[in-house]
Amino acid sequence: MDLLLLLENSLLALFVAIIAAITVSKLRGKHFRLPPGPLPVPIFGNWLQVGDDLNHRNLTQLAKKFGNILLLRMGQRHLVVVSSPELAKEVLHTQGVEFGSRTRNVVFDIFTGKGQDMVFTVYGEHWRKMRRIMTVPFFTNKVVQQYRYGWEEEAGRVVEDVKKMAEAASTGIVLRKRLQLMMYNNMFRIMFDTRFESEDDPVFVKLKALNGERSRLAQSFEYNYGDFIPILRPFLRGYLKICKEVKERRMQLFKDYFVQERKKVGSSKSMSNQGLKCAIDHILDAQQKGEINEDNVLYIVENINVAAIETTLWSIEWGIAELVNHPEIQKKLRDELDKVLGLGVQVTEPDTHRLPYLQAVIKETLRLRMAIPLLVPHMNLNDANLGGYDIPAESKILVNAWWLANNPESWKHPQEFRPERFLEEESKVEANGNDFRYLPFGVGRRSCPGIILALPILGITIGRLVQNFELLPPPGQSKIDTTEKGGQFSLHILKHSTIVAKPRAF
Numbered sequence: 253m254d255l256l257l258l259l260e261n262s263l264l265a266l267f268v269a270i271i272a273a274i275t276v277s278k279l280r281g282k283h284f285r286l287p288p289g290p291l292p293v294p295i296f297g298n299w300l301q302v303g304d305d306l307n308h309r310n311l312t313q314l315a316k317k318f319g320n321i322l323l324l325r326m327g328q329r330h331l332v333v334v335s336s337p338e339l340a341k342e343v344l345h346t347q348g349v350e351f352g353s354r355t356r357n358v359v360f361d362i363f364t365g366k367g368q369d370m371v372f373t374v375y376g377e378h379w380r381k382m383r384r385i386m387t388v389p390f391f392t393n394k395v396v397q398q399y400r401y402g403w404e405e406e407a408g409r410v411v412e413d414v415k416k417m418a419e420a421a422s423t424g425i426v427l428r429k430r431l432q433l434m435m436y437n438n439m440f441r442i443m444f445d446t447r448f449e450s451e452d453d454p455v456f457v458k459l460k461a462l463n464g465e466r467s468r469l470a471q472s473f474e475y476n477y478g479d480f481i482p483i484l485r486p487f488l489r490g491y492l493k494i495c496k497e498v499k500e501r502r503m504q505l506f507k508d509y510f511v512q513e514r515k516k517v518g519s520s521k522s523m524s525n526q527g528l529k530c531a532i533d534h535i536l537d538a539q540q541k542g543e544i545n546e547d548n549v550l551y552i553v554e555n556i557n558v559a560a561i562e563t564t565l566w567s568i569e570w571g572i573a574e575l576v577n578h579p580e581i582q583k584k585l586r587d588e589l590d591k592v593l594g595l596g597v598q599v600t601e602p603d604t605h606r607l608p609y610l611q612a613v614i615k616e617t618l619r620l621r622m623a624i625p626l627l628v629p630h631m632n633l634n635d636a637n638l639g640g641y642d643i644p645a646e647s648k649i650l651v652n653a654w655w656l657a658n659n660p661e662s663w664k665h666p667q668e669f670r671p672e673r674f675l676e677e678e679s680k681v682e683a684n685g686n687d688f689r690y691l692p693f694g695v696g697r698r699s700c701p702g703i704i705l706a707l708p709i710l711g712i713t714i715g716r717l718v719q720n721f722e723l724l725p726p727p728g729q730s731k732i733d734t735t736e737k738g739g740q741f742s743l744h745i746l747k748h749s750t751i752v753a754k755p756r757a758f
């Protein structure tokens with residue numbers, strides 16, 4: 253009996269070894285010198301060994317084992333993980349064109365109409381055109397100077413509303429909920445010259461729910477199996493159906509409530525904001541000129557809803573959480589604001605440039621709690637070479653930017669939240685990618701163009717909150733929970749904490 257079992261196991265092992273050898277030799281047959289990584293098994297590749305949760309921390313553990321460039325075979329997909337500043341420079345800068353495309357998966361294909369947007373399109377003519385069309389309405393200093401009054405007003409309204417909530421100063425409130433409304437207003441003022449009056453606005457409620465659902469569905473690891481192994485795709489039918497429904501409802505909402513509305517305003521020539529064009533007017537001009545179609549217009553709105561609002565909101569939420577858990581840092585920041593601006597003088601965008609400690613707090617938040625820790629996945633359209641290894645065409649390239657900024661070999665006590673590092677030993681490091689150890693917005697061709705808006709919004713919001721309130725954990729708690737929730741390439745706080753906001757008396 254034992255002998256029979258042994259024979260059976262041996263035959264099985266032999267079978268697996270043969271199939272593995274065939275798979276590897278198929279690639280090696282092309283004379284590929286592939287990066288190191290765990291030994292793949294047929295069909296599944298490394299999927300059963302490494303699991304679904306390919307977050308920045310798990311990928312860091314793999315890098316410690318296999319090195320700064322490693323290859324994972326997830327079913328039929330190749331995934332290359334890059335974990336050193338030198339290799340990041342190679343991917344994002346030196347070979348920026350070769351690695352400047354994006355991979356999508358079965359779910360991102362649905363939400364972006366197979367790359368009709370800007371964020372997830374391959375590197376080429378369409379991307380260049382979309383980036384050009386989006387630059388004037390969104391990504392210039394003129395936009396910042398036009399809209400910063402709006403952002404200051406929105407942050408001011410948050411302060412006033414929180415002061416009116418009695419429980420804010422006693423048991424505490426989920427501050428994030430009010431900040432979410434603020435972030436939507438900050439971006440919807442730019443996009444459509446419109447804002448939502450309250451958290452109960454029915455369109456806002458609908459929009460927030462659909463955007464939340466879109467993010468959950470896209471960032472989840474739940475659908476990996478059907479993406480990695482095409483023969484399993486029929487089992488994903490239900491999931492993909494929900495994705496399609498959410499996508500349709502969202503696009504319809506963007507169209508009916510915002511784009512069409514703005515078209516009516518445009519045709520009646522009664523534009524508010526002193527007749528200045530808002531972003532969608534520029535985008536619709538491009539459509540009228542035949543440069544893009546109506547779907548592209550809606551995908552631009554879709555991209556901003558995700559890329560701009562959520563990332564900035566997560567970063568604000570992380571910043572506040574760290575300040576609540578580090579009262580000494582919060583006090584030092586408040587002292588700077590009081591000293592530089594004067595007691596009760598509300599911080600504005602130009603002020604943020606003369607508040608070095610505020611800048612350092614923001615940088616440190618983006619370092620330790622990077623909202624997009626693996627950047628948005630890059631891809632090489634053709635076979636390429638990286639770090640002396642061959643990279644098969646259409647590999648998904650993940651740059652572990654979080655690890656670059658949290659590796660103890662290149663940062664002093666990186667696990668500590670210590671803004672002072674950006675005034676002391678790292679004083680030359682900026683968020684714009686001037687140092688390949690610190691890339692919260694990426695760098696190079698596919699880097700985040702929204703950095704120009706995100707940094708002032710972060711400065712105004714965090715500055716105003718700390719100026720006007722003492723931010724504390726709820727009664728009976730010494731700290732708030734900062735457990736992380738990682739997604740396909742996102743990182744946010746798991747629990748939206750209750751925070752006590754005690755108004756300061758001026």
Ligand code: HEM
Nearest residue numbers: 371559560563564567624627628693694698699700702706
């Ligand atoms: C704290 C806030 C933000 C963070 C941390 C962040 C981070 C990032 C990162 C890491 C990337 C990918 C870079 C790469 O793949 O190499 C990215 C791409 C992008 N971001 Fe942001 N972002 C933020 C805010 C914004 C805002 C406010 C906007 C728009 C108003 C925006 C628009 C975009 C777009 C359009 C892309 C895609 C660029 C391309 O593929 O060419 N982001 N962002």
